[in-house]
Amino acid sequence: MGRDQLQPRQEGRRYFAAFSGTSGVHLTVPCQPHRLAATQPVRQLAVLSGGLPPELVRSSSILVLDVSFNSLTGGLAExxxxxxxxxMQVLNISSNQFTGRFPSTSWEVMKSLxxxxxxxxxxxxxxxxxxCLSAPSFAVLELSFNQFSGNIPRxxxxxxxxxxLAAGYNHLSGTFSEEIFNVTSLEHLSLPSNQLQGSLHGISKLTNMVTLDLGGNDISGNIPEAIGDLNRLEELHLDYNIMSGELPAALSNCTNIITIDLRTNHFSGELTKVNFSNMSNxxxxxxLYNSFTGTIPESIYSCSRLIALRLSGNKLDGQLSPRISNLKYLAFLSxxxxxxxxITNALHILKISRNLATxxxxxxxxxxxxxxDDIIDGFDNLHALDIxxxxxxxxxxxxxxxxxxxxMLLLNNNQLTGPIPGWINSLSHLxxxxxxxxxxxxxxxxxxxxxPMLKSTGDATQFDLVFQLPVYNCPLLQYRVVTSVPTVLNLSHNYFTGVIxxxxxxxxxxxxxxxxxxxxxGQIPKSIGNIINLLLLDLSNNHLMGAIPGALDNxxxxxxxxxxxxDLEGPVPSGGQFNTFGASSFDGNTHLCGPMLIHKCGSAQAPPTTILSTKQINYKVPFGIAFSAFFVVGVLYDQIVLSRYFRCIY
Structure with missing residues (x-):
């Protein structure tokens, strides 16, 4: 090997291990993260860099070659x-930085792959x-998270x-090939987040299927009754497609199913057609986001292992059934x-769901x-409440x-009256x-x-709830743990008086x-400049007076x-983030001056403004923000991406 190939770099938390011998596995480079015990001294672990030497790939003695989780670059030569x-039986080059086209003929010599x-x-x-033409025993092809394009290979x-067969998160397109349905040995088919079209007709041939993930494509049509022939099916992911029709009664035959994910499609009809009581696992x-009608089927309450149920964004009606209390492990309900x-009945029923967290x-x-109602108690484990x-x-x-x-507490867009209660700070994790x-x-x-949690995070990880389903807000930001949600205090569009x-x-x-x-x-408090993590500050449409504190430049x-x-006056602070804000951030304050305003500081008087006040504009929708990362290692934070924030949450 040349010095530019497979050179360990002393960075990160990876390690290089080579084993040689006369039989069995001759070279293994597992390079997986190595967790050290707290009592062990910390040592640096190597990450491989450079290219992959072709000598390794064409070796006459290597059975398993695993160089995953490194920083190898370049392409794979034919x-x-x-x-x-x-x-060679196993080739694992995943989680590197390889580029270029994938070899097409190299596999002809790997007849044991x-x-x-x-x-x-x-x-x-x-x-x-x-x-498969070269290696008759070929069983696993994992190509997810690349930039492959074109059709699924014939x-x-x-x-x-x-x-x-896993090739999700690529740029595959074309019609969902009928040939896939002829691969009757398939147990795991995962092609999410591509641009594949077609339907599921022909699915009945895949009787060995355990995992079917076609989410994030353009699959159309309905779920055929033949889905019931897949009696080994455990995972069904058809989310973010354009599928329609009613759910087939034969879905009840999938008695081993663990997860059903059909969110964001055009399914309709009543859910009572499916007998969920057969799905004990x-x-x-x-x-989420379909057009189902009617009531929640009583058979769902027989799924004693159910931990997450999301029916939001449909056309369901009626009252919540007391039988939902049978779901002893239910942690997520949307x-x-x-x-x-x-709502009173619903809360009385749900209060005894001791595991309910969302x-x-x-x-x-x-x-x-x-x-x-003082009788509404319980909810011992509730972390997120949206009403x-x-x-x-x-x-x-x-x-x-x-x-x-x-x-998390969301009570926005109601008609609640009275003050914010004095006990609010007793919610020590809010x-x-x-x-x-x-x-x-x-x-x-x-x-x-x-x-407390807005003054200091303290031991926030102790309360770091993992959402059982990904939580979205309206701009489709996605959160998996509750403490990844931004910290928010939103009192806008009310009738609060007095000073800040x-x-x-x-x-x-x-x-x-x-x-x-x-x-x-009153005035804008200088102390707001101490809130150094602040991403959004909106004090518009009040009766505030005085200057904008220079401390906000912090x-x-x-x-x-x-x-x-x-009714603010004086110069707008200069420098820092204030150089990025346009005139609209200061409209309607005729005594403010600054380089971004019509009235420059030092001029005799402010010219008449021609910009409409935001009070004349339909500004009832809250001003918002979508959050980008603060830092990437070695790269300075540039600018927060603006959007609307948490107008809704599901």
């Missing part, structure tokens, strides 16, 4: 036609179709031993954007009264104060609070500035602070800023 047959894993690289071009029906059902009724029931119960968009009347209820583990678009009154309570308390600067962990569209007065991560339609 082996000469004169290359002798190799005994069983497994090929080239996932998580940057290979391009078409996927070759020669594996000739797959020659792969009589193929058990796994079912753990997750995700039917029923938002339907037409369910009787409850999203917003955009239901239209015009009902927010239950303020937004219901137009509920009443006050922020006392029973919420007993949700000791609550991290870091996301949105009560915007209500009729709340009173001053901003000092207790709000004492919220200077103690607000104690909330140093805040990412979003939105007090817009209220009746606040907010180096601030990506969105709005103080329009107040």
């Amino acid at each position: 082996l000469p036609s004169s290359t002798a047959e190799t005994p 069983v497994t090929l894993n080239a996932s998580n690289n940057s290979f391009s071009g078409q996927i070759p179709a020669t594996y 000739g797959l029906n020659n792969c009589t031993m193929l058990k796994m 079912l753990k997750k059902i995700d039917l 029923l938002g954007i339907n037409s369910f009724t009787n 409850l999203f029931i917003g955009n239901n119960f239209k015009g009902e009264l927010m239950p303020d 937004q968009g219901c137009q509920l009347s009443g006050k922020i209820p006392l029973w919420i104060s007993r949700l000791a583990n609550l991290n 870091f996301f609070m949105d009560v915007s678009n209500n009729n709340l009154t009173g001053e901003i309570p000092l207790n709000l500035t004492e919220m 308390p200077p103690q607000i600067g104690q909330l140093k962990e805040l990412g979003v602070l939105d007090f817009s569209f209220n009746k606040l007065s 907010l180096h991560f601030l990506g969105a800023f709005n103080v329009s339609d107040n």
Whole structure:
């Protein structure tokens, strides 16, 4: 090997291991992360760099070659036609930085090849179709997370031993090949996030199928009754396609199924057609954003192992059944954007679900009264509660104060009245609070500035809930753990009065602070400059006066800023993030001056403004933000990506 090939670099947490001998596996480079015990001294681990020497690939003695999880670069060269047959059975080059087209003839000398894993690289071009012609025992082809394009290769029906075909997250296109349905040995078919078209007719031939993942494509048509022939099926992922029709009754025959993910399609009809009680192993059902009608089928409550149920974004109605309490392991329940009724009944039923950690029931119960019932207790493990968009009347209820583990509270877009209750800071783990678009009154309570998780994260990992299903907000940002959600305090579009308390600067962990569209007065506190992690600050449409504090220039991560339609005066701070904000951030403050405004500092008077005040614009939709990463190693943070934030959550 040349010095430029397979050179270990002392970086990262990988290791190189080589084993030689006269039989068995002659070279193995597992390079997997190595976890050290806390009592062991930390040592640096090597990462391989350079190219992959062709001598290794055409070796006459190597059975298994695994160089995964390194930083190998370059392409894979075609082996000469004169290359002798190799005994290699496993080739794993995944998670490197390989580029270029994939070899098409090299595999002809690998007649013993069983497994090929080239996932998580940057290979391009078409996927070759020669594996099975050369290697009759070929069983595993893993090419996910590359840049392959073109059609699924023809000739797959020659792969009589193929058990796994995975090529998700590429650029594959064309019609979903009928030849795949002839590979009856397939157990795992994973082609998500491509541009494949076609339908599932012909699926009945894949009777050995355990995992079927075609999510994120353009698959159309319905789920055929033949799905019931796949009695070994455990995972069904057809999310983000354009499928339609009713769910077939034969789906009940998939008695081994564990996960059903059909979110974001055009399915319709009543769910009662499927007998879920036959699916004793079912753990997750995700039917988000379809057009299902009727009530929740009672048979779902027989799925005793169910841990996650999402029916949001459909046309379901009725009341929640008491039988849902049979789901002892239910941790994630999302029923938002339907037409369910009787919120008091729903909460009384759900309060005994001791494992329930995520409850999203917003955009239901239209015009009902927010239950303020001391009998509503329980919810011992609840971390996220969404009751937004219901137009509920009443006050922020006392029973919420007993949700000791609550991290997220969304009560926005209701008709709640009265003040923010004084017990709010007793929710010691709360870091996301949105009560915007209500009729709340009173001053901003000092207790709000004492919220522990907004002052300091403390041991946040102790409460780091993993969502059983990915949680989305309206711009389709996705969150897997609750503490990856940004910290938010949103009181906008209410009737709060008085001043912004200077103690607000104690909330140093805040990412979003939105007090817009209220009746606040006084000055902008200088202490807001202490909230150094702030990404969005919106104080627009109030009665604030005085200067914009120069201390706000300390907010180096601030990506969105709005103080329009107040009575502010003096110069706009210069430098830092303030150089990135346009005139619209300051509209309606005729006594402000600055380089981005019509009125430059030092001019005699402000010329008449021709820009419409934001009060004249339909600005009822909250100002928002989508969050990009702060840092990539060695690269400075540039700018926060602006979008709307958490208008809805599912």
